[in-house]
Amino acid sequence: MNCTSLQELGVDSNGIGGKIPPIIGNLSSTNLSKLYLNDNEITGTIPHAIGNLPSLTDLCLDNNMLEGPIPLEIFQPGWLTQLVLANNQINGEIPKSIGLAQHLSIMDISYNGLQGTIPETLSNLTKLGYLVLDHNQLSGTIPPGLSCSMILDLSYNKLTGQIPDGVAGLSSLQIYLNLSNNLLEGPIPLEFGNMDKIQALDLSANKLSAAIPAQIKGCAEVEYVNLSRNFLQGALPSSIGALPTSLHVLDVSFNRLTGMIPQSLQASPVLQFANFSYNNFTGEVSSEGAFANLTDDSFLGNPDLCGSILGLAPCSGKHGHFLYIAIIVVVAIAAGLLAMVCVVDHDLMKTRLRLTAPSIQLSHFPTVQGNATGKKESDEHPRISYRQLVDATDGFSEVNLIGKGGYGHVYRGVLHGGTVIAIKVLHQDHAGEVIAGSFERECRVLRSIRHRNLIRVITTCSTPDFKAVVLPFMPNGSLDSLIHGPPCGGKPEGPRQLDLDLLLGIASNVAEGMAYLHHHAPVKVVHCDLKPSNVLLDGDMTAIVSDFGISKLVITGARDPEVGEASTSVCNSITRLLQGSVGYIAPEYGLGGRPSTQGDVYSFGVMLLEMISGKRPTDVISEEGHGLHDWAKKRCLQHDVDAVAERWLPRDPPSVLPFGPPRCEMEVIVVMVMELLELGVACSQLVPSMRPTMDDMAHEIACLRDGTWRKYRATGLKAIDQTKSKKY
Structure with a gap:
């Protein structure tokens, strides 16, 4: 109450329970603009008094246990730009007062119990970039004036009526429109042809009828189209194959389509997947061109189709x-x-x-190079008791608390031998099954992998009431703190600031670690949660990828009961994570895709762009109305790369810099920044199949670091040595 200058309050991911106190609206500070209470265990209703905060711009209450209706007053702060209430138990209707939030750019109230209709006043919000209302119980029709520039997701509701022409003609929509799993009916509007920027379109599982309009060819950049499980009739228009450089995925299964499959689709150079199953298609299908990789699964339920694809009846x-x-x-x-x-x-x-x-035992883990006390271990990880961990952390005191997350706390500890360790203690609460699953998944991953850029497990401690993973202590904190500084403007955790040389080293470290997980580990691992806060920095500023609590193990060609169970848990966890992680999560997860290595590549690309720009993905969305991918692709690479490169110019006097001559510094740095931006853009493309692999990324970054950059640094050092020789 006495913090008269408070501007931002962030206590997210701390396991906080109880209710939000009504005094939140009586704070002395009139400057409070950001309130982050997400990823906790907060119950009760959202207090009406939040409407008394006049400067509030960001309100994030997602991933809690909030219930009751959305208060009318929540939309009174005139500068509200981000409202995230996803994954709670909120019910009732969306207040009509939402039309007051004229500056709202991100609105996510997905995975709740909202009922009633979508208010017409939503059409007043002309700055909306993200409107995500999926997985509720909304009914009625879609307001015709609804507008959005990035993502519009109304899937998994009970919406009825026809798709409004105004929504179908949103020429500004850039990423995806998802209206799937509703009760929409009538024809697909011709105005869809005006969506010349959209990259994904999902209208599946509705009651749409009539023919697919030929005007769909106007979606010049669309890469994913799903029209399955409707009542569409007539022929598949040949114009859908006239998207020669964009369409990668097409699903028109479970409809009433007739005629021949257009030859123009077969000639597409980029089509990766297609599903024509359970229609009434006729004629011959060739196994050439884009259809060379398709199997008979793409043509099931069409008895009059024949062709040379294995499994189809020969003609x-x-x-x-x-x-x-x-x-x-x-x-x-x-x-x-x-x-x-x-x-x-x-x-x-x-x-x-x-x-x-099956049970998690210490003897199940592979041999490591050394134990917690520095001595060699021959057969297993060192055993450690709960009492030893209590002693090492002074009873898990707040003084030794160095991190908090959705699944547990991390403490700094010192063993009797003087070795400094980090102890990740998992929560034991009402979500015990989820926590136990996270512990088991992390154990499976950590016992299966061994790489210099992946976190190394020292040992574990597991009892019915206590589960902990003991890890090496990382003295230089996380990449997130290095990029953005510590929370609340405190002192940096490590001795160094992020410069271009360090950026290249960290990017290379992370790429090498992820390439090992995807391509070279005994068991393929999908991390599922790659972001700067999960990249730690050791004493030498080497980047270490950590936090495998929601990872997915993939065993090719084998069926493992443990892995299968883990995969199910991962899907649940990643669905929960999606609701609160706008920015790093791959777009295909929002369209129902399962976690994959391509999803990790997307997260790596966003993280690389964040390192270069110094901007958080959510900040870019709020400020500019689009994501980091578009910021880099359309603004920086085409118009403003010099401005980005300038922030990487050395700030020290030239006489002591290990860089080249001043006249060529800017030129080389521009080249390096442009190369890194292009790599980040390539990784963060919408269609997974178009992204490079982590092996590719590790190779490309290593070439940049060890080729162009090393040659440049060597030239600079030589020039400095010559300068010093002349001086002395």
């Missing part, structure tokens, strides 16, 4: 047709016999599993 008369049927019958019989064998084997396996129930 060679009745004899070939009967032969195909015979083959199918034989395969079905064989599959039935195999299924019976599998059932018997499965019952035997279940008996064995009951006799040897």
Whole structure:
């Protein structure tokens, strides 16, 4: 109450419970602009008094247990730009007073229990970039004047009526429109052809009818189109294949489409996936061109289709047709016999599993180079007791608390031998199953990998009431603090500031670690939560990727009960994470995609752009109405790369700098910044198949660091040595 100059209050990801006190609206400071209470365990309702904060711009209450309706007063602060209430238990209707928030650019109230209609006053918000209302129980029609510039997601509701022409004709929409899983009906509006910037369109699982309009070719940059599970009729327009450089994914399955599949689609040089199943298509399908990688799964339920794709009936008369049927019958019989064998084997396996129930034990971990006290271990990680951890942290005191997250706290500890460690203690609360799953996933990942740029487990401590992972202590904090400074403007955690040389080293370290996870580890690992706060810096400023609590293990060609269970948990966790992580999460996850290595590449690209620009993804969205990808692609690379490069010019006097001659500094730095921006843009493309792999990224960054940059630094050092020789 006495903080008269308070501008920002952030207590997110701390496990805070209880209710938001009504005095929040009586704070002495009239300058409070940012309020972050997300990722906690806060209950109760949102206090009406929040409307008394006149300067409030950011209000993030997502990932809590809030309930009740949205108060009318929440939209009174005239400068509100970001409202995130996702993943709570909020119910009632969206207040009509939302029309007062004229500056609102991000609004996410997904995964709640909202009912009623979408208010017409939403059409007054002309600066909206993100409008995300999916997974609620909204009904009624879509307001015709609804406007958005980045993402419009109204999926998984009970919306009825037709798609308004105004919404279908949003020429400013840049990323995706998702209206799937509703009760929308009528034809697809011709105005969709005006969406010349949109990259993904999902109208699946509705009641849309009539023909697909030929005007869809006007979506010149669309890369993903899903029109499946509707009642669409008529022929698939050949114009849909006239998107030669954009369309990568097309799904029109489960409709009533007829005629031949257009040859223009087969000729597409970029089409990666297509699904024409369960329609009434006829004619011959060739296995050439874009269809070369398709299987018969893309053409199921079309009895009048034939062709050279494996599994389709050959177009060679009745004899070939009967032969195909015979083959199918034989395969079905064989599959039935195999299924019976599998059932018997499965019952035997279940008996064995009951006799040897799986558990996380220290002896399951692989050998490491040294233990917590610096001595060699031959067979397993060192054992450590709960009492030793209590002693090392002075009873897990607040003084030794160095980090908090959604799943637990991290403490600094000193063992009796003097070794400094970090102890990640997982919460034990009502979400115990989720926490236990996170602990087991992290253990599976950490026992399967070993790389200099990935966090190394020293040991674990697990009891029914306590679970902790013991890790090396990282004295230089996280990459997030290095980029943006410590919270509340405190002193930097490490001795160095981020310069171009350090940026290249960190980017290379992270790329190498992620490339190992994706391509070279014994078990492929998808991190699922790559961002600057999860990249730690050791004593030598080497970047270490950490926090594998929601990772996904992928075993190619094998079925592992543990991995399968982990995968299910990961999907649940990543869905929860999506609601509060605008910026780093790959767009395909918002369209129902499963976690993948390409999703990690997207996160790496955003993180690389954040390192170069010094801007958080959410800040760019609020300030400029688009993401870091578009900021780099359309603004920096085309118009303003020099302005970005200038922030990387050395601030020290030239006589003591390890850089080249001043006249060429700017030229080389511009080249380096442009190369890094292009890599970040390539990684953060909308379509996963168009992104490079982490192996590619590790190679490209290593070439930049060890080629152009090393040569430049060597020239600078030589010039400085010559200058010193003349001086002395």
